[in-house]
Amino acid sequence: MEAEANTRACPACGTITVGAAKYCSVCGIPLDPAATPPAPSPSKWYHRVWFVLLMLTPFALGPFGLPLLWKSPQFSRRAKVILTLVTATWTIWFVIYFMTSVLPKVQQAIEQINSSLQAF
Numbered sequence: 001m002e003a004e005a006n007t008r009a010c011p012a013c014g015t016i017t018v019g020a021a022k023y024c025s026v027c028g029i030p031l032d033p034a035a036t037p038p039a040p041s042p043s044k045w046y047h048r049v050w051f052v053l054l055m056l057t058p059f060a061l062g063p064f065g066l067p068l069l070w071k072s073p074q075f076s077r078r079a080k081v082i083l084t085l086v087t088a089t090w091t092i093w094f095v096i097y098f099m100t101s102v103l104p105k106v107q108q109a110i111e112q113i114n115s116s117l118q119a120f
Contacts, residue, residue, distance in 0.1 A: 047072040056087050063091050 008017050008031050010024035023030055045051065052072050055065030066087060069080055 043072075043074060047074055049074050053083075056083060058090060058094050062094075063087055 006019055008021075009015070010017065010027060010029055010031060012029040013024060013027045015024055015026045017024060017031060021031060046068060049072075052065065052068050052074070055061045055068050061068075066084060069075060069083055069087075075083070
């Protein structure tokens with residue numbers, strides 16, 4: 001009689017399990033319906049792939065978008081590492097380009113404005 005009290009049928013495949021097993025030995029489904037894991041919550045809008053990729057562009061947040069990337073469950077660890085390296089490379093290139101190409105032109109324009117103002 002005690003053996004009958006410890007038998008349970010699997011809710012998924014119907015296999016009879018004897019003893020205090022928590023999972024079905026055939027399909028692996030929990031035998032106790034209360035032990036089923038909760039359904040995953042829907043992804044937040046700021047964790048969506050398109051939004052994170054947009055924030056990683058240098059015209060948006062660039063490297064400041066990396067926390068969004070690393071907190072997003074939408075990306076695998078490998079994708080996060082690759083996107084971090086791409087963002088870092090792009091940012092370094094952008095800073096070097098700005099310092100060597102754009103900044104001297106801005107300084108030249110400021111000098112022209114100063115010389116024209118001194119002419120008055």
